[in-house]
Amino acid sequence: MTEPATTRRHEHLDSILAELTALEDPRVRAANEARGDDHGVNLGALRVLAKRLRTQHDLALALWATGDTAARLLALLTCRPKTFAPEQLDAMLREARAPKVQDWLVNHVVKKSSHAEGLRQAWLTDTDPVVAGAGWSLTADRVVKDPDGLDLDSLLDAIEAGMGHAPDRLQWPMNTCLAQIGISDPDHRERAIAIGERLRVLEDYPTPRGCTSPYAPAWIAEMVRRQNAE
Structure with a gap:
């Protein structure tokens, strides 16, 4: 059987x-x-x-x-x-x-x-830092791939207000989003760099030789340099 x-x-x-x-x-x-x-x-x-x-x-x-x-x-x-x-x-x-x-x-x-976009919007302001971090990760991805319709000024406002004291699981994706805004959008690059310099998040993060630092101003500068060299 x-x-x-x-x-x-x-x-x-x-x-x-x-x-x-x-x-x-x-x-x-x-x-x-x-x-x-x-x-x-x-x-x-x-x-x-x-x-x-x-x-x-x-x-x-x-x-x-x-x-x-x-x-x-x-x-x-x-x-x-x-x-x-x-x-x-x-x-x-x-x-x-x-x-x-x-x-x-x-x-x-x-x-x-x-459902990625709907979840991105729902998770972005969640009180659980892990869930909110997922929202910021999805937002960083959208900044790179499909920025139309995003309010970058509001995103930078939120990063400036919250990233400096956020727990690691939230701080990392917020920092990634900050860097991607600076890399992808020349009109917001100066402000993104200024926020990174003021908050100094991950400034001292140990970075192996040959790798790009996660410190947003350095990350933005390196990726823009590479773009200009192409």
């Missing part, structure tokens, strides 16, 4: 979870935990596994439901982003407390969804 599809799916889930367990590396876990991520799976190996599995939305939902961080990261690489309702995406963001899961949810799923 043929086994029910649900049974087969659960067995498949168990085999994938076993693979994730086998990929666990204590050194990777220690490095990730220092950044707030509770998993020990190398992300390159995770992407290889996702590429082999391809899109399997039911499996992705089952992986997400485990609550395990590595399983949720795999879920975000194997789901169908356009099938989620905005309420589902909002709930997923609020329950996913691992920073890497939150980042991948926004970048791999929400940005590919038709």
Whole structure:
């Protein structure tokens, strides 16, 4: 007799979870935990596994439901982003407390969804700094790709008023948005640089040789230099 599809799916889930367990590396876990991520799976190996599995939305939902961080990261690489309702995406963001899961949810799923703009507007002023940070991440992306209709002056007002004392999970995407405004819009570049110089957010952030500093005035200057050199 043929086994029910649900049974087969659960067995498949168990085999994938076993693979994730086998990929666990204590050194990777220690490095990730220092950044707030509770998993020990190398992300390159995770992407290889996702590429082999391809899109399997039911499996992705089952992986997400485990609550395990590595399983949720795999879920975000194997789901169908356009099938989620905005309420589902909002709930997923609020329950996913691992920073890497939150980042991948926004970048791999929400940005590919038709609900991205509505969620951007709803999240931007949320009282939860993680949720608001997701709104600012989506806003920075829109500044680069589709700035028409954005009130850049109001965005700069909000950044100037709130970025200096914002928690890290909110400060980083606000800073990214500030830099992208300065890079993408010459009319607002001078003000963006001035805000960055006054707030001095990430001015002393350790930056490896050859990499661009996240300090907004330096970031803007370098990217504009590259644009002019092309």
